[in-house]
Amino acid sequence: MDFTLTASQSEVQSLARAFAQNRVAPLAREMDERGEMPLSLRQEMAVLGLLGGPMPKEYGGGGWDAASLALCYEELGRADSSVRGFMTVHTSLVSQCILQWGSEEQRQTYLPQLARGSLIGCYCLTEPNAGSDAAGMESTATLDGDDYVINGEKIWITNGGLAHLAIVFANADPSAALRTGRKHKGICAFLVPTDTPGFHREKMPGKELGHRASDHAHILFENMRAPATALLGGRGEGFKVAMAALDGGRLGVAAGALGVAQACLDACVDFARTRRQFGQRIGNFEMIQAALADIAADVDAARLLVYRAAWLRDQGAKATRETSIAKLFATEAAVRAANQAVLLHGGRGYSNEYPVERYYRDIKGLQIYEGTAHIQRIVIARELLGRE
Numbered sequence: 195m196d197f198t199l200t201a202s203q204s205e206v207q208s209l210a211r212a213f214a215q216n217r218v219a220p221l222a223r224e225m226d227e228r229g230e231m232p233l234s235l236r237q238e239m240a241v242l243g244l245l246g247g248p249m250p251k252e253y254g255g256g257g258w259d260a261a262s263l264a265l266c267y268e269e270l271g272r273a274d275s276s277v278r279g280f281m282t283v284h285t286s287l288v289s290q291c292i293l294q295w296g297s298e299e300q301r302q303t304y305l306p307q308l309a310r311g312s313l314i315g316c317y318c319l320t321e322p323n324a325g326s327d328a329a330g331m332e333s334t335a336t337l338d339g340d341d342y343v344i345n346g347e348k349i350w351i352t353n354g355g356l357a358h359l360a361i362v363f364a365n366a367d368p369s370a371a372l373r374t375g376r377k378h379k380g381i382c383a384f385l386v387p388t389d390t391p392g393f394h395r396e397k398m399p400g401k402e403l404g405h406r407a408s409d410h411a412h413i414l415f416e417n418m419r420a421p422a423t424a425l426l427g428g429r430g431e432g433f434k435v436a437m438a439a440l441d442g443g444r445l446g447v448a449a450g451a452l453g454v455a456q457a458c459l460d461a462c463v464d465f466a467r468t469r470r471q472f473g474q475r476i477g478n479f480e481m482i483q484a485a486l487a488d489i490a491a492d493v494d495a496a497r498l499l500v501y502r503a504a505w506l507r508d509q510g511a512k513a514t515r516e517t518s519i520a521k522l523f524a525t526e527a528a529v530r531a532a533n534q535a536v537l538l539h540g541g542r543g544y545s546n547e548y549p550v551e552r553y554y555r556d557i558k559g560l561q562i563y564e565g566t567a568h569i570q571r572i573v574i575a576r577e578l579l580g581r582e
């Protein structure tokens with residue numbers, strides 16, 4: 195396996211690094227304090243071609259491979275998890291899902307606008323009573339003439355307040371669970387413009403810990419009508435659509451976590467070189483050196499796992515297990531790195547004078563969304579054992 199970057203992968207990495215370090219990182223603290231991301235950043239991402247990066251050129255994209263996309267997420271994650279999260283949902287969960295499952299008409303209608311950023315996308319799966327157990331969703335889609343009438347509630351929807359287009363999952367045949375014993379059988383995915391009557395949204399209440407600059411919404415569907423042509427994938431294929439999208443999204447989260455771990459390492463090395471106690475730099479103390487070495491080993495291992503999963507996707511191989519391993523390891527490595535980074539910065543690590551306290555708060559989100567660390571372990575074990 196050769197991980198030497200191709201010329202086009204290096205180009206994407208340089209572009210994303212320059213944007214992340216020059217434009218995102220200097221704003222990260224202010225965005226965290228204000229609790230929002232400026233529109234201008236999203237516009238710049240569109241102009242630079244990041245939002246449509248992995249879309250084929252015929253749909254206005256840059257034709258990136260999976261490795262290029264992972265490199266872009268790594269660089270964004272190194273600067274700010276809210277910005278990286280915005281792009282992962284918009285690009286990996288929404289655009290790539292439409293590319294994989296959409297009709298030609300849906301692709302042509304939505305993908306160029308999503309690539310230009312004139313449409314922003316969100317992915318509506320999680321409900322108050324259905325998170326890890328997504329197939330247990332209670333939102334319903336009832337056929338009425340040529341339309342589906344959707345009722346239900348979604349929570350924690352990233353980009354949900356500002357999105358123009360939502361992928362909405364709802365059950366069109368709740369009795370299928372009783373008939374077949376498989377509760378995901380009736381689930382459908384719909385492409386819904388967010389100005390559709392009956393689509394109501396409000397800011398997600400109570401989000402304090404991290405991802406403060408992200409937009410998270412609580413969404414209600416009240417007799418919202420979607421024509422049968424809004425189905426993404428076939429009737430009853432919604433759960434497959436949801437899981438396939440998460441396979442791609444998880445690689446984005448893994449790469450973002452790798453970026454956070456790298457940012458922790460960078461901050462710790464800088465601090466260990468400059469902070470002096472007992473008449474010498476703290477980097478001279480063996481316990482500090484051990485912490486740096488542990489973070490560096492975690493960063494390298496996470497990077498290899500993330501690049502392997504991306505490489506497998508680029509070979510057209512099934513990479514569910516490897517993607518879950520990358521997400522599990524990279525997020526836990528970044529949690530360890532952020533934990534050490536706050537300690538290593540002493541009291542300064544506890545203040546927002548340094549970015550490590552933001553890394554520490556943000557990284558917990560990556561361990562939870564797109565399948566918690568427990569769920570990744572279940573996916574990995576299932577791939578090892580097979581189904582009985």
Ligand SMILES: Cc1cc2nc3c(=O)[nH]c(=O)nc-3n(C[C@H](O)[C@H](O)[C@H](O)COP(=O)(O)OP(=O)(O)OC[C@H]3O[C@@H](n4cnc5c(N)ncnc54)[C@H](O)[C@@H]3O)c2cc1C
Pocket residue numbers: 283317318319320322324325326327349350351352353405410559562563564565566567568569572
């Ligand atoms: C910042 C943020 C952004 C998000 N963005 C989105 C989004 O854009 N779209 C969207 O649809 N959702 C989004 N989510 C929701 C997220 O995907 C869910 O929170 C996540 O899947 C977990 O679901 P839950 O919160 O209901 O927890 P639960 O499923 O209730 O889990 C509670 C605990 O039980 C554990 N658990 C559950 N089942 C098992 C099991 N079988 N074995 C062992 N342990 C288990 C879990 O790992 C967890 O520790 C977001 C969440 C956050 C925090």
